Amino acid sequence: MSQMAEKLTLYWTFPFVRYALLVGILIALCSSLLGVTLVLKRFSFIGDGLSHVAFGAMSIAAVLQIKNEMPLVMVITVVCAVLLLRTGQNAKIKGDSAIAMISVGSLALGYLMMNLFGTSSNLSGDVCSTLFGSTSILTLSQSEVWLCAAISLAVIAIYVLFYNKIFAVTFDENFARATGVRAERYNLLIAVVVAVIIVLAMNLVGSLLISALIVFPALSAMRLCKSFLSVTVFSAAASVLCAAIGILVSVLAGTPVGSTIVAVQLVVFGLCSLIRTILGGICQ
Amino acid sequence: MTQLTCQNLCVGYDGKTVLTDLNFSVSAGDYLCIVGENGSGKSTLMKTILGLQPPCSGKILTGSGLRKNEIGYLPQQTAIQMDFPASVSEIVRSGCQGRCGWHPFYGCKERQLAANAMEKMQITPLAQRCYRELSGGQQQRVLLARALCATEKLLLLDEPVSGLDPKVTAQMYALIESLNRKEGITVIMVSHDIEAALRYATHILHIGPTTFFGTTAQYLQSPQGRLFAARKGGEVS
Numbered sequence: 001m002s003q004m005a006e007k008l009t010l011y012w013t014f015p016f017v018r019y020a021l022l023v024g025i026l027i028a029l030c031s032s033l034l035g036v037t038l039v040l041k042r043f044s045f046i047g048d049g050l051s052h053v054a055f056g057a058m059s060i061a062a063v064l065q066i067k068n069e070m071p072l073v074m075v076i077t078v079v080c081a082v083l084l085l086r087t088g089q090n091a092k093i094k095g096d097s098a099i100a101m102i103s104v105g106s107l108a109l110g111y112l113m114m115n116l117f118g119t120s121s122n123l124s125g126d127v128c129s130t131l132f133g134s135t136s137i138l139t140l141s142q143s144e145v146w147l148c149a150a151i152s153l154a155v156i157a158i159y160v161l162f163y164n165k166i167f168a169v170t171f172d173e174n175f176a177r178a179t180g181v182r183a184e185r186y187n188l189l190i191a192v193v194v195a196v197i198i199v200l201a202m203n204l205v206g207s208l209l210i211s212a213l214i215v216f217p218a219l220s221a222m223r224l225c226k227s228f229l230s231v232t233v234f235s236a237a238a239s240v241l242c243a244a245i246g247i248l249v250s251v252l253a254g255t256p257v258g259s260t261i262v263a264v265q266l267v268v269f270g271l272c273s274l275i276r277t278i279l280g281g282i283c284q
Numbered sequence: 285m286t287q288l289t290c291q292n293l294c295v296g297y298d299g300k301t302v303l304t305d306l307n308f309s310v311s312a313g314d315y316l317c318i319v320g321e322n323g324s325g326k327s328t329l330m331k332t333i334l335g336l337q338p339p340c341s342g343k344i345l346t347g348s349g350l351r352k353n354e355i356g357y358l359p360q361q362t363a364i365q366m367d368f369p370a371s372v373s374e375i376v377r378s379g380c381q382g383r384c385g386w387h388p389f390y391g392c393k394e395r396q397l398a399a400n401a402m403e404k405m406q407i408t409p410l411a412q413r414c415y416r417e418l419s420g421g422q423q424q425r426v427l428l429a430r431a432l433c434a435t436e437k438l439l440l441l442d443e444p445v446s447g448l449d450p451k452v453t454a455q456m457y458a459l460i461e462s463l464n465r466k467e468g469i470t471v472i473m474v475s476h477d478i479e480a481a482l483r484y485a486t487h488i489l490h491i492g493p494t495t496f497f498g499t500t501a502q503y504l505q506s507p508q509g510r511l512f513a514a515r516k517g518g519e520v521s
Contacts, residue, residue: 040364040368040369041364042364160388161388162388163388164377164378164381164384164388164389164390165381165388167370167374167378168378168381171364171365171368171370171375171378172359172362172365172378174331174334174336174357174359175357175359175379175430175431175434176378176381176382177334177335177336178334178335178336178355178357178440179355179356179357179379179381179382179434179435180382180383181381181382221369222367222369225369226369226371226412226413226414226417227369227370227371227374227412227414228368228369228370228371228374229371229374231369
């Protein structure tokens with residue numbers, strides 16, 4: 001035990017460990033807040049879908065030989081997120097199939113373009129690194145950490161300020177619109193924030209992790225909590241805890257960060273389901 | 285005291301017109317039932333009145349101090365709501381969103397409004413319960429309380445008793461009747477239940493191949509109403 005503590009103290013002196021922990025926790029917090037809304041709106045897979053869109057955008061940037069690809073990727077992903085989420089429950093093509101369409105479509109187009117016009121010799125390596133996150137969370141620079149912290153704080157502030165509106169629009173969009181809430185505006189807001197978080201997180205932690213960060217905390221919380229507020233608070237807390245444990249374990253044991261966090265979340269989800277089953281059994 | 289007037293209204297969706305040339309008006313304190321067969325355009329008409337979709341042509345006018353966003357709405361339940369983790373008080377309060385405007389949080393006034401609405405619907409003891417664990421009748425009362433937070437004047441109810449058993453259906457009708465008679469709230473209800481419509485409503489709008497609008501007594505004398513009365517008579521004998 002003391003050996004582990006010593007190891008942790010040693011690692012703590014390295015800035016990259018502190019950065020990873022900070023960024024991991026902030027992204028986990030933001031994505032879990034939005035995750036509740038996305039899961040309830042049946043958009044659980046939007047993390048996957050939008051990261052594929054971002055991949056398509058990146059390949060466009062690569063073909064056009066744009067050096068700083070971030071603005072282009074961000075714009076294209078935001079537009080797709082808006083297209084997906086804007087129409088809400090009145091959409092002609094429902095959430096899951098719309099995501100499947102956009103995700104597979106942009107993946108295919110992206111790969112096709114890289115194949116046809118690509119200049120790189122290591123095509124499959126490029127594809128793999130763009131899909132699963134090119135930069136590891138352990139190699140963040142200070143400016144990336146600042147960017148991430150600023151965006152995360154903005155997302156949290158927006159969520160708190162619009163919490164009641166987001167609840168109303170998620171629970172019953174038609175009622176909200178009929179009683180004078182500008183539902184389109186808030187759907188747009190949700191879509192933009194989701195896209196920003198996903199692009200940011202995809203670059204930092206990879207697309208595998210971002211889907212897990214969106215889906216697992218919300219589902220775990222929905223096992224146990226009975227009000228929207230408690231679901232939101234619980235999922236934020238669970239997400240932060242899982243991210244912290246996952247990063248520390250991966251630092252200590254040398255496992256990949258993303259998959260370790262997902263594994264911790266699986267365990268927490270299992271525990272929540274178990275508690276619900278036991279409590280349900282007692283109540284009956 | 286006319287609250288809502290439809291002039292030469294045509295409604296439809298996706299460029300298809302479902303109903304043409306509707307003319308009717310609703311006065312304060314009226315209880316209007318909209319009846320008609322499946323696919324006759326009841327829900328489309330409802331959505332158009334609520335402003336969820338634009339009319340194909342014609343006008344919907346609101347009068348006597350009724351603003352467009354002061355129409356309380358009881359929708360049919362959506363699949364998403366079935367497993368939505370939210371407490372009863374959270375849902376009822378969300379009915380105040382329309383009047384909150386840019387205020388991010390609920391104030392004393394909204395809390396009081398929600399408490400009153402829950403009191404009227406007799407769901408105060410359920411305030412902290414989880415919505416998805418309630419019975420169908422209780423859920424409807426929660427949604428009705430939410431609609432009361434949005435309005436003091438006009439309620440639009442979309443098949444409020446569908447899926448409820450006869451006992452709960454009767455309670456629901458009694459609640460709606462008391463809102464109409466005691467609180468003076470105008471009620472517009474889309475319904476399949478013509479029998480109940482005749483019992484409670486002051487006015488009937490029958491839509492279909494031929495449209496009828498008038499008081500309940502006039503309806504019973506109309507061709508559509510007589511058709512129904514004859515069918516019912518046949519069943520009884």
